[in-house]
Amino acid sequence: MQWLDAIIQGVLLGGMYAQYALGMALMFGVMRIVNIAHGDVMILLSLIVISLAGVLPLGNIGLIVVIVPIAVLLGWVLQKFILNKVVGADPLPSLIATFGLSIALQNLMLEVWSADTRSLPNSGIASASFEIGGIYMGLLPVLVLICAVVLTGGLDAVLRYSRFGRGLRAAAADTEAAAMTGVDPKRIYAIATAIAVAILGLAAVFAALRATVSPSDGSAQLIYAFEAVIIGGMGSLWGAFLGAMVLGVAQAIGLRIDPGLGILFGHLVFLAVLATRPEGIMARKK
Amino acid sequence: MTQPFQHARVVRATPSSRIAMSLCVIVLVGLVTMPWWASSGNIRWAIELSCYLAIAQMWNLLAGYAGLVSVGQQAFIGVAGYMLFVLAQNFGVNPFVAVILSLIAPAVLAVPTYLLLRRLDGPYFAIGTWVVAEAVRLATSNIDYLNAGAGLTLRVMTQYSQHEREVAFVILCALLLIATIGGSYWLLRSRVGLALTAMRDNPVAAASQGVNVGQLRFLIFVAAAVGTGFAGAIYYMAQLRITPAAGFDPFWASMSIFIVMVGGIGAIEGAIVGALIYFFADRLFGEFGSAYLIVLGLLTLVIALYARGGVWGLLKHLGDHPWFPVQRKLVLEDKS
Numbered sequence: 007m008q009w010l011d012a013i014i015q016g017v018l019l020g021g022m023y024a025q026y027a028l029g030m031a032l033m034f035g036v037m038r039i040v041n042i043a044h045g046d047v048m049i050l051l052s053l054i055v056i057s058l059a060g061v062l063p064l065g066n067i068g069l070i071v072v073i074v075p076i077a078v079l080l081g082w083v084l085q086k087f088i089l090n091k092v093v094g095a096d097p098l099p100s101l102i103a104t105f106g107l108s109i110a111l112q113n114l115m116l117e118v119w120s121a122d123t124r125s126l127p128n129s130g131i132a133s134a135s136f137e138i139g140g141i142y143m144g145l146l147p148v149l150v151l152i153c154a155v156v157l158t159g160g161l162d163a164v165l166r167y168s169r170f171g172r173g174l175r176a177a178a179a180d181t182e183a184a185a186m187t188g189v190d191p192k193r194i195y196a197i198a199t200a201i202a203v204a205i206l207g208l209a210a211v212f213a214a215l216r217a218t219v220s221p222s223d224g225s226a227q228l229i230y231a232f233e234a235v236i237i238g239g240m241g242s243l244w245g246a247f248l249g250a251m252v253l254g255v256a257q258a259i260g261l262r263i264d265p266g267l268g269i270l271f272g273h274l275v276f277l278a279v280l281a282t283r284p285e286g287i288m289a290r291k292k
Numbered sequence: 293m294t295q296p297f298q299h300a301r302v303v304r305a306t307p308s309s310r311i312a313m314s315l316c317v318i319v320l321v322g323l324v325t326m327p328w329w330a331s332s333g334n335i336r337w338a339i340e341l342s343c344y345l346a347i348a349q350m351w352n353l354l355a356g357y358a359g360l361v362s363v364g365q366q367a368f369i370g371v372a373g374y375m376l377f378v379l380a381q382n383f384g385v386n387p388f389v390a391v392i393l394s395l396i397a398p399a400v401l402a403v404p405t406y407l408l409l410r411r412l413d414g415p416y417f418a419i420g421t422w423v424v425a426e427a428v429r430l431a432t433s434n435i436d437y438l439n440a441g442a443g444l445t446l447r448v449m450t451q452y453s454q455h456e457r458e459v460a461f462v463i464l465c466a467l468l469l470i471a472t473i474g475g476s477y478w479l480l481r482s483r484v485g486l487a488l489t490a491m492r493d494n495p496v497a498a499a500s501q502g503v504n505v506g507q508l509r510f511l512i513f514v515a516a517a518v519g520t521g522f523a524g525a526i527y528y529m530a531q532l533r534i535t536p537a538a539g540f541d542p543f544w545a546s547m548s549i550f551i552v553m554v555g556g557i558g559a560i561e562g563a564i565v566g567a568l569i570y571f572f573a574d575r576l577f578g579e580f581g582s583a584y585l586i587v588l589g590l591l592t593l594v595i596a597l598y599a600r601g602g603v604w605g606l607l608k609h610l611g612d613h614p615w616f617p618v619q620r621k622l623v624l625e626d627k628s
Contacts, residue, residue: 034415034416038413038414038415039415040415040416040418040419042363042418042419088593088597091597092596092597096414097361097413097414097415097418098355098359098361098414098557098596099596099597099600100415100596101361101363101414101415101418102361102549102553102592102593102595102596103592103593103596103597105363105546105549105592106549106553106588106589106590106591106592106593106594106595106596107589107593108589109546109585109586109588109589109592110585110586110588110589110590110593111589112585112589113582113583113585113586113589114582114586116582117582117583117586225542228419229419229422229423229426232416232419232420232423233423236412236416236420264434266430266433266434267430267434269426269430270427270430270431270434273423273426273427273430274427276423277408277423277424277427280408280409280411280412280420281408284411
């Protein structure tokens with residue numbers, strides 16, 4: 007029972023990681039870029055949400071409605087002024103540019119919000135829970151997981167069936183050939199990054215409701231998103247989702263064994279997957 | 293004009309390189325004689341600067357030549373530091389000998405790390421190295437033998453007088469600089485260096501010319517791990533204390549990236565210029581804390597976007613005066 011509980015809590019935790027991982031998988035899939043500041047952007051959005059909640063009488067839904075457009079704008083700016091300049095075959099410029107951005111953002115947040123941990127005021131949802139067969143589940147984590155499923159499914163459908171999705175897959179497969187057939191890669195990139203950061207906006211509200219955030223938390227979120235993407239298999243959205251579940255469960259089980267082992271267990275599962283099934287657990291056999 | 297030339301020779305040294313080489317000798321002599329003319333504070337600074345120079349040069353070799361961007365070099369700093377403390381403190385090995393023995397740890401860690409991560413694409417490789425560093429840090433924090441999160445203290449150092457310690461430190465630092473900067477220079481001038489330069493410019497083209505890119509990357513990764521670990525062992529021996537949070541601090545990676553990017557990636561001179569800039573900037577502006585780091589972060593961002601050659605790249609526009617020339621120049625002499 008104790009282990010079943012750990013697995014369920016791990017899956018619920020995975021819902022949070024899936025939201026970080028989705029945007030990373032999308033951006034890497036189309037641009038071959040990893041934004042090192044991915045986690046820091048999420049923390050920045052969380053801190054903005056917390057500050058907004060302090061001055062505006064918005065409910066949690068209202069906060070989501072306000073922060074997601076801000077996130078879209080932030081994603082667009084990030085793409086336009088930084089990432090568009092470093093897209094290319096050489097991974098170094100994009101890594102270094104976003105690494106510099108990450109350090110600058112972390113310290114900027116430290117200046118503005120100080121090193122204190124903060125969270126959104128508890129509005130009841132964060133502590134509400136229900137019981138199924140002797141196992142207690144928090145209402146909020148379940149909502150987060152449902153959101154992650156809907157986002158993954160929705161994004162997957164968009165990529166499969168919409169005009170934008172076809173353009174994105176074309177740009178990912180061969181940028182120049184796609185450009186010749188009338189796809190504007192820069193526009194596709196901008197939309198992909200805007201979607202990725204918009205999802206982070208949503209995740210930011212959940213993160214601030216669920217636990218506390220502080221300016222230096224971004225790196226850990228980046229690493230979890232990355233581990234989820236690799237465990238699942240690069241380039242697959244449902245793979246990233248499943249990877250997030252595996253990571254969440256690994257951390258939850260590690261945590262039950264010893265409180266100091268939770269995150270380490272996640273890393274070890276990641277390394278074990280890399281050693282035994284480097285193409286990821288979801289990847290099709292070649 | 294097909295008249296054959298009479299005599300050809302390959303020239304490698306330039307006037308600027310002769311001056312630089314003489315300066316290097318003077319600096320090294322200055323360094324090892326420091327205990328007889330400099331204050332303890334200055335010696336501490338010299339140790340710190342030597343470690344920065346070495347760690348940055350190793351990162352430059354990785355990212356600038358082998359195309360392996362790592363943000364997890366702190367893993368090797370930490371394991372070498374810990375191995376030194378364990379050997380000296382728990383096994384009674386002479387700490388100055390233990391520094392050399394502790395280089396086994398980063399080499400042993402680097403082999404499986406590379407074999408696991410080589411499957412990952414460029415940017416994912418980078419974050420993979422970070423995960424390895426974090427995993428090693430967390431593992432260290434959970435091992436009671438290593439005093440878990442509280443870390444270790446090098447009490448055995450008290451058996452030596454301050455003067456003895458300083459003499460040993462400056463010799464170790466001189467060895468460190470010769471091994472990392474001198475080693476990089478020697479490597480780049482050798483046959484392997486030709487392959488590395490070709491790889492820096494275009495790995496696919498290099499492979500088509502018969503360069504075994506995979507094997508070379510592996511060797512560079514292990515060599516850079518050992519060089520980085522050497523600096524880490526010296527640094528923490530001077531600190532007399534190591535904790536998982538300090539030894540495996542991701543800031544080591546940030547620092548290497550600042551130094552090499554600001555100085556100029558893909559050139560030995562770049563890492564040296566960068567290390568000097570960083571060292572003095574840290575002395576001057578370090579007190580501003582996060583504001584200073586915001587500027588460093590933005591500077592790195594701007595350099596990655598607009599001036600990939602860094603300061604050394606800008607200096608090269610003014611005139612090509614290499615300190616460590618790795619190219620070969622063919623000089624044709626007509627003796628008629």
